[in-house]
Amino acid sequence: MRIDLALVGFGNVGRRFARLLEEQRSQLLADHDLDCRIIGIATGRHGAAFRAGGIDGVAAADLVEAGRPLDDVHDGTAARLPARALDVIALAARSAAGARVVVETTTLNIRDGRPAIDHVEAALAAGCHVVTANKGPAAFAYDDLRARADAGGLSFLFEGAVMDGVPIFNFVRETLPTVKVLGFRGVINSTTNHILTALETGEAFEPALARMQALGIAEADPALDVDGWDAAAKAAALANVLMGAGITPHDVRRTGIGPGSAARAAAARASGRRLRLVASATRGAVPVVEPVELPEHDLLGGLEGTANALVLRTDLLDEIAICQLGGGLVHTAYALLSDLVTVRRRMRA
Amino acid sequence: MRIDLALVGFGNVGRRFARLLEEQRSQLLADHDLDCRIIGIATGRHGAAFRAGGIDGVAAADLVEAGRPLDDVHDGTAARLPARALDVIALAARSAAGARVVVETTTLNIRDGRPAIDHVEAALAAGCHVVTANKGPAAFAYDDLRARADAGGLSFLFEGAVMDGVPIFNFVRETLPTVKVLGFRGVINSTTNHILTALETGEAFEPALARMQALGIAEADPALDVDGWDAAAKAAALANVLMGAGITPHDVRRTGIGPGSAARAAAARASGRRLRLVASATRGAVPVVEPVELPEHDLLGGLEGTANALVLRTDLLDEIAICQLGGGLVHTAYALLSDLVTVRRRMRA
Numbered sequence: 001m002r003i004d005l006a007l008v009g010f011g012n013v014g015r016r017f018a019r020l021l022e023e024q025r026s027q028l029l030a031d032h033d034l035d036c037r038i039i040g041i042a043t044g045r046h047g048a049a050f051r052a053g054g055i056d057g058v059a060a061a062d063l064v065e066a067g068r069p070l071d072d073v074h075d076g077t078a079a080r081l082p083a084r085a086l087d088v089i090a091l092a093a094r095s096a097a098g099a100r101v102v103v104e105t106t107t108l109n110i111r112d113g114r115p116a117i118d119h120v121e122a123a124l125a126a127g128c129h130v131v132t133a134n135k136g137p138a139a140f141a142y143d144d145l146r147a148r149a150d151a152g153g154l155s156f157l158f159e160g161a162v163m164d165g166v167p168i169f170n171f172v173r174e175t176l177p178t179v180k181v182l183g184f185r186g187v188i189n190s191t192t193n194h195i196l197t198a199l200e201t202g203e204a205f206e207p208a209l210a211r212m213q214a215l216g217i218a219e220a221d222p223a224l225d226v227d228g229w230d231a232a233a234k235a236a237a238l239a240n241v242l243m244g245a246g247i248t249p250h251d252v253r254r255t256g257i258g259p260g261s262a263a264r265a266a267a268a269r270a271s272g273r274r275l276r277l278v279a280s281a282t283r284g285a286v287p288v289v290e291p292v293e294l295p296e297h298d299l300l301g302g303l304e305g306t307a308n309a310l311v312l313r314t315d316l317l318d319e320i321a322i323c324q325l326g327g328g329l330v331h332t333a334y335a336l337l338s339d340l341v342t343v344r345r346r347m348r349a
Numbered sequence: 350m351r352i353d354l355a356l357v358g359f360g361n362v363g364r365r366f367a368r369l370l371e372e373q374r375s376q377l378l379a380d381h382d383l384d385c386r387i388i389g390i391a392t393g394r395h396g397a398a399f400r401a402g403g404i405d406g407v408a409a410a411d412l413v414e415a416g417r418p419l420d421d422v423h424d425g426t427a428a429r430l431p432a433r434a435l436d437v438i439a440l441a442a443r444s445a446a447g448a449r450v451v452v453e454t455t456t457l458n459i460r461d462g463r464p465a466i467d468h469v470e471a472a473l474a475a476g477c478h479v480v481t482a483n484k485g486p487a488a489f490a491y492d493d494l495r496a497r498a499d500a501g502g503l504s505f506l507f508e509g510a511v512m513d514g515v516p517i518f519n520f521v522r523e524t525l526p527t528v529k530v531l532g533f534r535g536v537i538n539s540t541t542n543h544i545l546t547a548l549e550t551g552e553a554f555e556p557a558l559a560r561m562q563a564l565g566i567a568e569a570d571p572a573l574d575v576d577g578w579d580a581a582a583k584a585a586a587l588a589n590v591l592m593g594a595g596i597t598p599h600d601v602r603r604t605g606i607g608p609g610s611a612a613r614a615a616a617a618r619a620s621g622r623r624l625r626l627v628a629s630a631t632r633g634a635v636p637v638v639e640p641v642e643l644p645e646h647d648l649l650g651g652l653e654g655t656a657n658a659l660v661l662r663t664d665l666l667d668e669i670a671i672c673q674l675g676g677g678l679v680h681t682a683y684a685l686l687s688d689l690v691t692v693r694r695r696m697r698a
Binding site: 024027028031032164165166167170171174175176177178179296297298299302304309311316317318319320321322323324325326327328330331334337338341 | 519651653666674676677679
């Protein structure tokens, strides 16, 4: 079955997704009867394009990576050059006859989750399914967007929001029927975990952070990570989806890491413990993100570098942990692809 | 939707399953439109019963736990008292009009996986779905049983075969589409993990084993565990299902633990390492079960007592680990229940 995609956001994740779609094309077709065609792309800095007959995603990624705008792949005979993401969503919704999915990969706005939420709302209103790697929609507006999707018989999926492609939301939804999640604790931000690992060896905070930035692990503006906002957004998404919390990242009790973490991390390590930025929550209570000293044999204490882990506390199965031991862009791209397969599977049902 | 169940095996797992079914009855109905009715029970030592109108599973469990045979709940007007498991399967297949599932919970026969395989074959031949907690069918005869199930449009599920109710097979099948499993390594036998943890403190093997038996952790005949057969059966099932190995537990290169493990475990611990019975495999090679010295910060090295973990090596997501941090009979019973939900979900598709 053909599914038409409109990509909103075409940064590192969006472009890796476009390439992964090609790499997995034959397998998606053979195993899932899924034939994805990109018909629209909206970007913040590289223009936009629409082509009802299909856009070559790899060529488009090459174009952007060569520093050229997407206007070159736009089909001028069909529509005016779209100016904004909402234009591309509207064009895709009007054009395609069959199933349409908006693939949202813009970056998180920690203030209010927009414009990602706007994109999701517009897509659902136009009858498009949504898959997104952005944490904002599930962290800020889960209940409302879930209700809109359900009312339209549409999917709203976001596996990439937490632990990239390693299944968390799909894991609970698809493989733990009737199980109630009572709480969770996790190390779910890689940058702070990298920095804390460096601090344990006696490195000071500022040089450690600068080194992580030089290595491309931390962002140029690392505030989202070191202040705990990224972990708080993930904790809010987890609490909203798994425990019906109905909160935003601003409700999370949040303590980040900073220069003061260096001595604490080194001292903890010297006494056989590990300082880790832990996101935790109990059903009915507000999630917490804060540095915690953990015994070294604790599952979360042993995580180094990009390794992430989430421990779910459940009613029937006690504690279950899922760990992402590697990492990388392809993981997040895969999350989008796995969500597309879920959209396809639901069409058979 | 009503689904009729024939229980083959009614030991600790089967009885806990019957009780769990009652505990979750309203949720199964509300969330999954699943109404399970037990119509037959076959046991090795407590007789058998058949009642087309439905058997009260909790009452039957109470009866057996009071040391009485199941004959009392048998409906004598409908059929002669069934003598064997195959009789109960045949009665269930003939009697029920709608969907029928054989729930197989007999214990593993490490010689050839029978009679569990016979039960699965008979159930599939009679048009019944199969869910089982027995490792034998997937460890000894996966390809053949899978082909029979597929040919009949039936489900053959066995989530409980490895790590009890924590999803492994469902995890890969439902949440990792297009991902290829390249290998695995895991600590997947609780008894040996308990014993090795005891040996690390300087306890000798025989007293440690005797203490585990007294605590009910090790079996009266612990050979299946300490000789590595249980882990080998699980490794074979994993290799067959996840990597198309087509092997039996007898193909696994297997080394168990014994009196010689005591000094090794204590010495490893003293030098900051942990001795663990590890099952591992690479696609295309024969799985191995053997005691391995692991760094303490290794995910598998840190597991204590009943904790189990499986690390999957994949093409797209590097290494992913799933950990079962608690344990107990309800976990295995839950595995059967989650498989029943899968059977139900497939009926909608």
